[in-house]
Amino acid sequence: MTAGRTAQLTRTTSESSIELSLDLDGTGQSDIHTTVPFFDHLLTAFAKHSLVDLTVKATGDIDIDVHHTVEDTGITLGTAIRQALGDKTGIGRFGDAHVPLDEALARAVVDVSGRPYLVHSGEPEGFALHLIGGHFTGSMIRHVVEAITFHAGLSVHLTVLAGRDPHHIAEAQFKAFARAFREAVEPDPRVSGVPSTKGAL
Numbered sequence: 439m440t441a442g443r444t445a446q447l448t449r450t451t452s453e454s455s456i457e458l459s460l461d462l463d464g465t466g467q468s469d470i471h472t473t474v475p476f477f478d479h480l481l482t483a484f485a486k487h488s489l490v491d492l493t494v495k496a497t498g499d500i501d502i503d504v505h506h507t508v509e510d511t512g513i514t515l516g517t518a519i520r521q522a523l524g525d526k527t528g529i530g531r532f533g534d535a536h537v538p539l540d541e542a543l544a545r546a547v548v549d550v551s552g553r554p555y556l557v558h559s560g561e562p563e564g565f566a567l568h569l570i571g572g573h574f575t576g577s578m579i580r581h582v583v584e585a586i587t588f589h590a591g592l593s594v595h596l597t598v599l600a601g602r603d604p605h606h607i608a609e610a611q612f613k614a615f616a617r618a619f620r621e622a623v624e625p626d627p628r629v630s631g632v633p634s635t636k637g638a639l
């Protein structure tokens with residue numbers, strides 16, 4: 439069942455154009471070009487720590503701001519994850535991780551439930567309004583994780599437990615999410631069929 443858990447998508451609107459491909463059973467290789475440097479950094483970390491192979495080529499109206507390009511890339515990534523997961527036969531389904539980055543500490547818990555839900559908390563006051571690298575608003579972290587979560591059909595609890603540096607707080611969250619995601623989508627040889635008493639996810 440692990441063969442062919444891949445997806446390739448193109449999504450174009452008047453605000454952005456996204457080309458994305460992924461392989462859930464990869465080794466964490468990535469080639470990311472979104473024209474938003476800090477977002478490239480986050481997606482590269484996501485691939486590395488989820489072991490998803492990921493290529494993204496995005497362009498958008500960043501002359502306005504990064505919002506549309508980041509959000510639309512999140513929508514496309516979530517949609518691709520959902521496609522690549524297929525019927526979810528043989529996966530572990532749940533994953534959780536605590537990931538530190540120096541003083542920052544994030545926890546992510548993922549359920550490949552098919553029921554989109556995000557519970558997000560713990561970012562310190564002021565984080566949402568901070569411009570990381572001068573171009574990436576802290577508020578975009580929740581926005582893009584929401585887009586991924588909703589379109590992939592994941593239930594995610596993402597919590598910042600500690601942190602002071604905005605770069606660290608953002609990156610720790612993406613790494614924790616990646617690590618929990620890896621565990622949740624990984625094939626479990628003891629699971630037969632779809633891991634739900636309902637028989638479907």
Ligand SMILES: [Mn+2]
Pocket residue numbers: 479605609
């Ligand atoms: Mn970094």
